[in-house]
Amino acid sequence: MVEGIPSIWRKIPNRYRLEGNVCETCETAYFPPRVVCPKCRRKGKLVKKRFSGNGKIYSFTKVYTPPTGLELDAPYHLAIIELSEGPKILGQIVESDDKKVKIGAQVKMVFRKMKEDGNAGLIHYGYKFKVID
């Protein structure tokens, strides 16, 4: 399915530079950013935050049958990354062999093409992760 242009555009700060937010009241960090802090509700005060991109693998799987637009990437690891600031996010792991991709492995963010809408459509850029040697 082709994602709409407004939706892709809105995600640019999140995908390009890992911009989420943090609640100044309870210090909880959110990625993707929240509109309201679920813990503090009306008492919460959310401010923008750029995450470092450092984190560790919380869980992972290996994808052999990819969705449209990712045919050339397969096979690849898809992981839930726990960022050092707290939030957990889903991301592709690149250039890290099976031996290195383990729960708890340290990763860092890299900037890659996330997918392409065919040869004439938009290129979606954003974060992926790489295991640190």
Added chain:
Amino acid sequence: MIGIVSYGAYIPKYRIKTEKIAEVWGEDSDRITKGLGIIEKSVPNVDEDASTLAVEAARIALKRADIDPQEIDAIFVGSESHPYAVKPTSTIVAEAIGATPHMTAADLEFACKAGTAGIQICLGLVKSGMARYGVAIGSDTSQGRPGDALEYSASAGAGAYIIGQKNLVAEINGTYSFTTDTPDFWRRPGQDYPSHGGRFTGEPAYFKHVGSAARGMMERMNTSIEDYDYFVFHQPNAKFPLRLAKKMGIPKEKVTPGLLTPYIGNTYSGAIMVALSNVLDQAKPGARILVSSFGSGAGSDAFDITVTDRIEEVRNRGTKVKEFIDNKEYLSYGKYVKHRRKLKM
């Protein structure tokens, strides 16, 4: 004072050996390896392009600089493999490093010298007070037609330079360019691969322009070869820069630290930018560098550079060129075809 506030380079992890390409086309791999002086070349991953390489190089440059990305007022990305025919690469980089929106950006094209053209534009903007910091990037994931001589050299890499007036790692003492209309290499719209003038790419193109810019720079600075510790020349193969050095009477050891083609191939717009980064990774404070780029079509931009004491304080903050060169994984020709999307699915 004006010059380089910071720098960063990026080379993809994958390599293909010259012999693997020669094998497929039934060529004599020893003759080609020796002829070009290229042992292996870098290959981008399937999810990498000139934009992603440019972002990685720019992020390393920012790591080595003590500046707020919001102080960057201009970004120029030079490439002959911009991912879009229409839609800038520079806005992608600007957004990814957090420099938007109070700034200007543009993409540049001048074959392999589009990155150094960006450095010159940044020098002008910074010196005139129109920009606090300017970022110039050369980035390419260049392609050669399968079976063409360029297939052995066309590779991928990027270099980013932050130009400013304070906290310099290297002063730029002067710049000089030599430009003519010389049809040595071109690509028409809609064509996947470039065309070139074969042997014509040598004397009237590369040697005339790179040599004239280097000599012109020295005349204007009133310097001679002895005044420089390093010479960094554009490197479409390993032979050309060494032959030029020999012709000019430059000792080989002043050229080899800035000669990376044997290990990564010709990274086009990235070439001179990555090569200079490798010199900055190892040069001592006070070292003087003469750079002469080359863009087919044709032109050369020369720079006279002096490294400052600050280099030792910042160079270890970012991944060095040598680390990128050493951290590699080899591809078979089949995998290489997949990586370069020469395969139509």
